[in-house]
Amino acid sequence: MKLSERQKKIVEIVKEHQPLSGEKISELLDISRATLRSDLSFLTLVGILKATPKVGYTYSGSDLETLFFFDTFRKEVAEIMTSPVLVSHDSFIQDAIITLFMYDADVLYVIDEHKLLLGILSRKDLLRASLNTNIDSTPVAVCMTRMPHIKTCYKDMNILEAAAVLQDFAIDSLPVVDEDNERKILGTVTKSALLDYIIQEARSAEVNR
Numbered sequence: 001m002k003l004s005e006r007q008k009k010i011v012e013i014v015k016e017h018q019p020l021s022g023e024k025i026s027e028l029l030d031i032s033r034a035t036l037r038s039d040l041s042f043l044t045l046v047g048i049l050k051a052t053p054k055v056g057y058t059y060s061g062s063d064l065e066t067l068f069f070f071d072t073f074r075k076e077v078a079e080i081m082t083s084p085v086l087v088s089h090d091s092f093i094q095d096a097i098i099t100l101f102m103y104d105a106d107v108l109y110v111i112d113e114h115k116l117l118l119g120i121l122s123r124k125d126l127l128r129a130s131l132n133t134n135i136d137s138t139p140v141a142v143c144m145t146r147m148p149h150i151k152t153c154y155k156d157m158n159i160l161e162a163a164a165v166l167q168d169f170a171i172d173s174l175p176v177v178d179e180d181n182e183r184k185i186l187g188t189v190t191k192s193a194l195l196d197y198i199i200q201e202a203r204s205a206e207v208n209r
Contacts, residue, residue: 011048019052084109107173159189
């Protein structure tokens with residue numbers, strides 16, 4: 001999200017002469033009050049300007065930070081989710097370990113013959129299992145976390161909501177599932193993917209400041 005050139009001018013004028021009425025801003029910019037209305041509403045909504053009755057507009061001092069928050073954390077999970085790495089429910093632990101490292105995945109999702117979600121395997125799960133079982137003949141069902149004990153998210157959730165679930169339950173990834181069928185897996189969102197996205201957006205916001 002970027003400010004238009006007119007919005008930038010409004011912010012600079014308010015910074016320099018605050019507090020200012022809408023009429024005074026329009027006068028200084030030589031633009032009609034009606035033309036400015038949408039810009040002032042936007043700048044107030046995102047918290048860059050504060051509108052106080054009988055006082056006027058003042059600068060809140062949080063343009064980059066506010067825009068970054070709105071633009072980054074309100075985006076939907078669908079925009080950053082990736083394809084899940086799947087293994088069949090009848091796979092052996094040894095096969096799952098090979099798959100995990102082959103795809104450099106954070107987790108594996110276990111599916112049934114209808115490709116519906118049955119469970120989840122983390123690196124810790126597989127490491128623990130490899131120390132105590134015959135991994136070449138033991139099915140992954142022995143060590144996976146099963147539905148419905150898996151935290152999930154939906155593709156239209158914003159990434160702040162997804163990040164809160166990851167943080168609250170101290171987990172590294174969430175399967176993105178269909179709202180009408182929570183066993184139908186559409187993708188995955190991980191802590192590492194969230195961090196990469198936030199850093200990328202922060203760098204972009206700083207460059208475009």
